[in-house]
Amino acid sequence: MSNETPSAPSSPASDAPRDFIRQIIRDDLASGKHASTRTRFPPEPNGYLHIGHAKAICLNFGIAQEFAGGWCNLRLDDTNPGKEDPEFVEGIKDDVRWLGYDWHELRHASDYFEVFYRAAIKLIEDGKAYVDDLNADEVRAYRGTLTEPGRNSPFRDRSVEENLDLFRRMRAGEFADGSKTLRAKIDMASGNINLRDPAIYRVRKIAHQNTGDAWPIYPMYDYAHCLSDALESITHSLCTLEFEDHRPLYDWFVDAVDLPNHPELWQPLVDAGLETKPSKPRQIEFSRLNLSYSITSKRKLAQLVNEGHVDGWDDPRMNTLRGLRRRGFTAASIRLLIERLGVSKQNSVRRMAVLDPLKLVITNLPEGHEEILTFANHPKDESFGSRTVPFDREVWIERDDFAEVPPKGFHRLKPEGEVRLRGVGIVKCEEIVKDADGHVTEVRCTLDPESRHGLPGADRKVKGTIHWVSAMHGVAAEVRLYDRLFAVPAPDDESDGKSWIEHINPEAKRVITGWVERAASLAEPEQRFQFERLGYFVADRVDHHAHHPVFNRVVTLRDTWASKV
Template sequence: MKINKNKNFIYKIINKDLKNKKYTKIHTRFPPEPNGFLHIGHAKSIYLNFKIAKIYNGKCNLRFDDTNPDNESKIYVKSIQKDIKWMGYKWNKKIFYVSQYFKKLYKYAKILIKKKLAYIDKLSKKEVKKYRGTLTQKGKNSPYRNQSVETNLKLFKDMKNGKFKDGDICLRAKIDMNSSNIVMRDPVLYRIKKNLHYRTKNKWYIYPTYDFSHCISDSIEKITHSLCSLEFLNNNQLYQWILKNLNIKNHAKQYEFSRLNLEYTTLSKRKLKVLIQKKIISGWKDPRMPTISGLRIRGYTPQSIKNFCKKIGVSKKNHLIEFSLLEHCIRDHLNNIAYRFMAIINPLKIIITNLPKEHNQKIIVNNHPIYKNMGTHEIYFNKTIYIDKNDFKEIANKKYRRLTMNQEVRLRHAYIIKVKNIEKDSLGNIKKIYCTYDQNTLNKNPSDRKIKGVIHWVSKKNAILAKFRIFKHIFSIKNPDSQKNYLKYINHKSIIIKNGFIEKSLINHIKQKYFQFEREGYFIIDKKETFKNKKITFNKTISLKGKKH
């Protein structure tokens, strides 16, 4: 069996288990709850579980933890499958669902009751919480804790048959109300929920908790290493208690690693749902969302997300990851695969006065400065062009390296131009600039003077109207999860819409998907927005290196 040299603690555990012949095959699982779209935190778990299975020639199951009918849906099941496939992973054979084990789980629950290790509690949710105690205060036994086995079995059957309302009663494990681990203070194993389940419909009125179903599902599927985030550290003791007391043959073991926390966002599905409900963002697929779907629409690639997961590694210590690391990963990948074009997002019209109206000079440029195999495209130089408004100043300091009244500038791939005069409207805003071009400077530097700057441009005759969506962080602070009122820190200017121009020849390369607009950043076509607005729409993925996001 292959021994991986990766030094993180999970690989060390697996290597040791293989060396000691504890297992001959490694079997992991990815167990999302279908109550929302997957986010970048889930990507870390996907990467870890599926990569381990691949490295050790093992298996990785996709299992939906569908034990709560209140918020679960087929829509989420489909989106999760799509995200995993998009990231380039394949799960082991068929898809698994906890709901397919409901009969077995019910029988296992009855075994605990018969062993006097579980009981039906009639305390309310508030009372259960109160009786449980705190970190400094011991718990208190429920008055229903010592009911007879017969009474508990009858009540449990009545629960199953829908004779009680939601919250009336629940099934709890009988462990230790004085345990230093609050999780072990008679945790709830089953509760009543009468909403329709997206798979089992109204067949069941009771549903197992994650703590009860997860460890048993792992064992049924013969999972060898059950990997989860540190928030389930205290639940590990319960995981082992349930399996031990049910005498389950395949005894899986749980290992915890740090969850992903990312700057300027939240990875709480509950909080992300609030952003959607309050219409702060448009939905799970909004490009500002940290969801895999949102990142995909924004222009992130599977490889960039996997590279990010590789760089952050696996540890047992939670910490806030810099957003710039994720940006570095996508920028690094797009630098190699994105086709180079020019786009004008803040148009300013330039008239070349010493060019005839009919002039339309074709210039061939490379689609990538390094990879010549990516081909070429045509740009056209003629009398009227557009430059970016920020590339001209009437008055500028010496550090300004673009066009001014007294400073020439080179047009990318073309000629050097010089301002002759400007035209303003009644409010003093610049309408257009009249320039002359030096016809001897195509791909040549003049010998008599030094040209400081190079700017991008698009010819009016060969321009296509385009819409650009530029995104900022949803939150204005690095760690919104640290604030009780996190909505107070919403960035209400997290999306900026611009209308400008792109080179017409880009349409011939539209299937390439990823583009770098010179000096602007990396962009991707948003097909849905393009269809809706009937105008080609680009989402900005990331700025170029050194520019603010």
């Protein structure tokens, strides 16, 4: 157990970083919710730390230093034996100290294995967990999709007695790897897939670097992480945005186990001399650090090392902290970079929306054609996962993505022209339909079947790619387009003979009806997206509901005023 961090002023100095996380902490301290701040930095020891970790280190340890009585633990998340190495443990400790920080206590998730096991027994006794015999492929099949609910496992209704017997036999090592899992019993129809009976324990007969062969079962990350936070009295559990959808599960485990009111669960820690005062932590997400011309996946960094593309983890070309240090960057320069970047929740999770819809019909697909496509949530960051998007014969496209008489340099859809329909393939405009006033109401196209994903023609080049929303499955949404409130840079300057009121931009707010994919309509209030090719939008904090989505435009992708000033 290492050193206490020096005490700091109860409120940061005026020149200290100010962001939404620190404001939450100030409010919690001012209200008396917490007397002091407890954070943690919890890396998995399966590789050396990289520049992305520097943001989490500076945030967690920095906050602990800024607020009086605060401290930050270094916790090694060692729940995945076989991929973890004592060499990485020492490297992590060295990198944290090089950045200029020290920890209150050094903990390991494996310190809590007995507590996790006892807590799982409690969940079974409370009817909130069951042993499942489905294999991994069957679990995926039963889970459902973003548009379809999951199905209950045929083993979900086992009795408490049978589940207790099976789980204890799992603990005793009677079953083969992968043959059984312990799953939380939550809701297989939940719109949040993370709540569809997630796994708590899996059978894995492999030696652990700290506990040896004592455990043939190991807890899953989502289960172990939140309970570790609770056991260590963490007040603010800070993590990157990919865990935002996991927060309801984090809270479910913390509430269902209820460590503060069940001291018998954590008595082994007291007996071992580990300070333990369980409490309820709060998870808060922030955007991760991504840099151009670099990667921050430890798996991919390890591949670079293992395949000899670089000269080890400390190769100066690597963006590991060891590599940056070897190249000559100082710890102070990295801390300054993180400070100047700041902390926000903005990140480019993508969704598709159409704000000025024009119907596109694919005539060489049969009536009633439907299929499910898979789209990445972020084009350059696989950690954000993927989503399913329904596609059918009729879709909405943006009206300005079609031009009957295209201007010079127009690379989108036009009569007899081709364009790539995002994630679908190449379509060619064969016919247009107009109303009585001569306005185009529909474009009729054919889809080149050889240009579908995975086929040889998918690589055929066309100059334009446009997005779309399914006409059958898309959801109508109210979209509020906000712009600058004033039309001039200095509204108070009345030298043009107009009052400041007259400088108000009449186009500062427009309300339209657009179409969004279903995954966007299910957003929580204040959840943010980049609508592809359109800009950044947020679900309105007051008016947004799944049955009536309301999105506000935060900012466009391009400065539409650039040509006006």
